[in-house]
Amino acid sequence: MDEEYKILKQGAEAKLYMCNYLGKPTLIKERFKKNYRHSDLDTSITKERIKNEARSIVRCKTAGVKTPCLYLVDFERRRIYMQHFEESITVKDFIINVVSKNQINSSGETDSIKVLDVVAKMIGEAVRKMHENNIIHGDLTSSNMLLVPKSPTGAIDDSKWLDIDNLELVMIDFGLSFIDSSTEDKGVDLYVLERALISTHNDFPDLFSKILESYRNFSKNNVKEVLCKFEEVRARGRKRTMVG
Amino acid sequence: MVIAIGFEGSANKLGIGIVRNGEILANCRRTYITPPGEGFLPRETAEHHQQNIHKVLQEALDESGILPQDIDVVCYTKGPGMGAPLMVCAIVARTCAKLWNKPILGVNHCIGHIEMGRLITKANNPTVLYVSGGNTQIIAYSRKRYRIFGETIDIAVGNCLDRFARVLKLSNAPSPGYNIEQAAKKGKKYLHLPYCVKGMDVSFSGILSYMEDKIEDLLKEYTPEDLCYSLQETVFAMLVEITERAMAHCSSDEVLIVGGVGCNERLQEMMGVMCAERGSKIFATDERFCIDNGVMIAHAGALAFESGTRMDFKDTTITQRFRTDDVLVTWRDD
Numbered sequence A: 001m002d003e004e005y006k007i008l009k010q011g012a013e014a015k016l017y018m019c020n021y022l023g024k025p026t027l028i029k030e031r032f033k034k035n036y037r038h039s040d041l042d043t044s045i046t047k048e049r050i051k052n053e054a055r056s057i058v059r060c061k062t063a064g065v066k067t068p069c070l071y072l073v074d075f076e077r078r079r080i081y082m083q084h085f086e087e088s089i090t091v092k093d094f095i096i097n098v099v100s101k102n103q104i105n106s107s108g109e110t111d112s113i114k115v116l117d118v119v120a121k122m123i124g125e126a127v128r129k130m131h132e133n134n135i136i137h138g139d140l141t142s143s144n145m146l147l148v149p150k151s152p153t154g155a156i157d158d159s160k161w162l163d164i165d166n167l168e169l170v171m172i173d174f175g176l177s178f179i180d181s182s183t184e185d186k187g188v189d190l191y192v193l194e195r196a197l198i199s200t201h202n203d204f205p206d207l208f209s210k211i212l213e214s215y216r217n218f219s220k221n222n223v224k225e226v227l228c229k230f231e232e233v234r235a236r237g238r239k240r241t242m243v244g
Numbered sequence B: 001m002v003i004a005i006g007f008e009g010s011a012n013k014l015g016i017g018i019v020r021n022g023e024i025l026a027n028c029r030r031t032y033i034t035p036p037g038e039g040f041l042p043r044e045t046a047e048h049h050q051q052n053i054h055k056v057l058q059e060a061l062d063e064s065g066i067l068p069q070d071i072d073v074v075c076y077t078k079g080p081g082m083g084a085p086l087m088v089c090a091i092v093a094r095t096c097a098k099l100w101n102k103p104i105l106g107v108n109h110c111i112g113h114i115e116m117g118r119l120i121t122k123a124n125n126p127t128v129l130y131v132s133g134g135n136t137q138i139i140a141y142s143r144k145r146y147r148i149f150g151e152t153i154d155i156a157v158g159n160c161l162d163r164f165a166r167v168l169k170l171s172n173a174p175s176p177g178y179n180i181e182q183a184a185k186k187g188k189k190y191l192h193l194p195y196c197v198k199g200m201d202v203s204f205s206g207i208l209s210y211m212e213d214k215i216e217d218l219l220k221e222y223t224p225e226d227l228c229y230s231l232q233e234t235v236f237a238m239l240v241e242i243t244e245r246a247m248a249h250c251s252s253d254e255v256l257i258v259g260g261v262g263c264n265e266r267l268q269e270m271m272g273v274m275c276a277e278r279g280s281k282i283f284a285t286d287e288r289f290c291i292d293n294g295v296m297i298a299h300a301g302a303l304a305f306e307s308g309t310r311m312d313f314k315d316t317t318i319t320q321r322f323r324t325d326d327v328l329v330t331w332r333d334d
Helices: A038-065 A090-097 A111-132 A183-200 A208-215 A222-242 B043-062 B083-098 B109-121 B156-168 B176-185 B205-221 B224-250 B263-276 B294-306
Strands: A008-009 A015-021 A023-032 A070-074 A079-083 A143-147 A167-171 B005-008 B013-020 B023-031 B075-078 B104-108 B125-131 B138-142 B146-149 B253-260 B281-285
Touching: A038 A070, A038 A079, A038 A111, A038 B224, A090 A111, A090 A143, A111 A143, A111 A167, A111 A183, A111 A208, A143 A183, A183 A208, A183 A222, A183 B146, A208 A222, A208 B013, B005 B083, B005 B109, B005 B146, B005 B294, B013 B043, B023 B043, B023 B294, B043 B083, B075 B083, B075 B109, B075 B294, B083 B104, B104 B109, B104 B294, B109 B125, B109 B138, B109 B146, B109 B253, B109 B281, B109 B294, B125 B224, B146 B224, B156 B205, B156 B224, B176 B263, B205 B224, B205 B281, B224 B263, B253 B263, B263 B281
Parallel strands: B005 B075, B075 B104, B125 B253, B253 B281
Antiparallel strands: A008 A015, A015 A023, A023 A079, A070 A079, A143 A167, B005 B013, B013 B023, B125 B138, B138 B146
């Protein structure tokens, strides 16, 4: 039966298959066994991550953050079944392939940059909504965010990704997520995002500051403490490269 | 043809090496070893380097058969590292440069490890796992910089292992990490420890304080060997996991392990299994080149010197904090 599934992608820790589950396009995420690590450790890590992922997806729904719908969890086969967005692009690919290539268009205006600003705002708001609900993503990178058209476009070129009014941001990959109310974990979550963006998108150096700005402005609820903690985590980071 | 001499002394290893176009002519080293249960402190380490550096320099010159006038550039570790020991090497390097009337170049210690690893293993464009007593970084090259994709957010993995060796009062000779590795080979019973991966970053301080707090209770149920084994299995699994993430992120199919912890054979074995499953290649070196040495400084300095990098004498200072991605990689064109 497994042979019928079409493998979509093999990531670092899971294989992704496409299938049809109860008439819906479905993505199966299978966390395959890692032979390099002790089998007890492997089993406990895998079980914990499947649980985290399922839990956070559901919690995000109540927080108003868009995620794929959860269909089924199968611990035996180390699988999660969830909604598959057939028309989607990761924010990473969006920045590298769409924004960079469409920077100078016929009107001479760099409108893809404006689109990126809106995307940055959406990211800041989504992360803030998660943190307000004590959801720590744990692996915030531009590969773990998708842009999905609100209504199907059918377009084959990049234009659909520049029509910002028809796009929404979907957060994925909650394997490293957990629930915690501490400012420390929120600060680290932001720091992980900053580091990921610096290393991957160094040609857009102010991307993170725009995300942070929308994170800050989204609501007034004690955001100061989180941002102070974030600065502290950052400082710890700079101090770290000490002894060779 | 560039002949370079390198002075390294950022931590408890004092090394002087001489290279000629990537050919190693001398690789001399002394290690400051402290009693069991103690770590090395800056002042004592600097004194050790002071007392040994002239002897090591003479040894390196004798071994290489090179005369001071044949040398093209004097290289030394500018940072990162402990201030006082760094200073000892910098002063001797500056004195040599003046005496011999040669140009001088400060080198980033981490870049030294990476270039040494590439030279020895012939890895072309690998994802680099740099693991030592002071650093834990996942590095990949992109557009003239070695960029840090993941790192520890608190203590280095080698620091975690060293400090756990102190808790168990293991010997510091030849190194605490080596003794943990040997003890771990006899461990059987696996203890679940905190496992802390945050994106491509890792954290080790929680594991260490967990072990430190509970050590007396743990020793009732587990042997010290079991604990070494469990610690290694846990922290290395974390390192292999973030390396795999970084490889997936950068679409890379080579891994190079450098730094003192890199000569741990269990780490190399686990990384090898991961690479085999991905169809990737693993590159690692042995203790002659993994552990801090002078050759790596000489080689990295020679590469920079050949590609035109120069340093004014007034800039030949040291710095305790010097990030890998601060260095402009002038010698790579890819």
